[in-house]
Amino acid sequence: MKINVCCALLVFLLASCSALRSRNVVYLSDLPEEPLITETVIRDSDPVIKPEDLLSITVTSLNPESNILFNRGYIQPPGAMGGSNIRQGAGNEAEGYLVDDEGYVVLPVLGRVKVGGLTRNEAKVLIREQLDEYLQEPIVEVRYLNFRVFVLGEVGSPSVVTVPDDDVTVIEALAMVGDMTIYGKRENVLVIREEDGVRKMARLNLNSRKVFDSPFFYLHQNDVVYVEPDKAKVAGTGFIRRNWGFAVGLISTAFLLLRAF
Structure with missing residues (x-):
């Protein structure tokens, strides 16, 4: 009887471990064994700007002083995209521009500009075109702050x-x-x-x-x-992990009993 119980326990543990070992945990495991694999990148569509998105919109032009009007009190020197700005006013660019329920953002000088439904690149082009009236060769950068x-x-x-x-x-x-x-x-x-x-x-x-x-x-x-x-974790492996010390002790006892016979 003791032998049957020990054998049943051993079979259960081996079956649980076997179920875990059978899972394929290798990403892209069907890639061919070649030194170099080249494929065309396929992207169905770029995300579009939606209401409640928070955007960082910065402007650079050949006239740094004029940039103050469009960067909430910051001067963005030419060639300093992504660098630190020089504080010139009370604004805070890091707060970003919140897209309202109708898809608009309110920009200095330009007022309400509809960017909802556009990709980041499309929004950059739209804002740059509207800035042409005020700035010489403006450069616009649009980024998400809450993606x-x-x-x-x-x-x-x-x-x-x-x-x-x-x-x-x-x-x-x-x-x-x-x-x-x-x-x-x-x-x-x-x-x-x-x-x-x-x-x-x-x-x-x-x-x-x-x-x-x-x-x-x-x-x-x-x-x-x-x-x-994995179902093995839900059904059995999770139990073994939670009671691993007990399971090891039980197995040790079972083998001792088997040796006694």
Whole structure:
């Protein structure tokens, strides 16, 4: 009887470990074994600006003094894109411009400018064209200040991820939260996206190179990435991990009993 109990326990543990070992935890595991692989980058569409987006809009021109009017009290010297600004007034550029419910931002001098529904590049062109009346050869930079995605489930540190621009992939987002755990189902990663009042849900297989072709591979503002846990963890592996000390002691006792016989 004791032998049967020990054998049953051993079979259960081996089956649980076997279920875990059978999971493919290698990203893009179907890539050919070649030194160099070249493919055309496919991006279905760039994210568009939406209400409640917070934008950083900076202006540079050949006349630094005139830039004060368009940078909320900051002078942006020519050739200093992305560098530190010289404070000249009471404004605070870091606060950004909030897109209202109708898709407009209010810019100094220009007033209300509709950027909703445009990509960042399209918004840059529109604002630059309107600035031509006031500045010589203006350069406009538009960035998101609150572009974020939500990563949940079987990952190292589930959290809200804020990224500096709109160019982030699902793999990059997973890396920002500590990657998937060994129990995450890499072949079934769910991406949830809401656009124009429509909720879209897509399942991505990160074991396959075909994931690059998915319009959900590049994430949009407020996308939710959910990594489903492996069934082995839910059914048995989780129990073993929670009671590992007890299981080891039980196995040791079982082998001692077997030796006694």
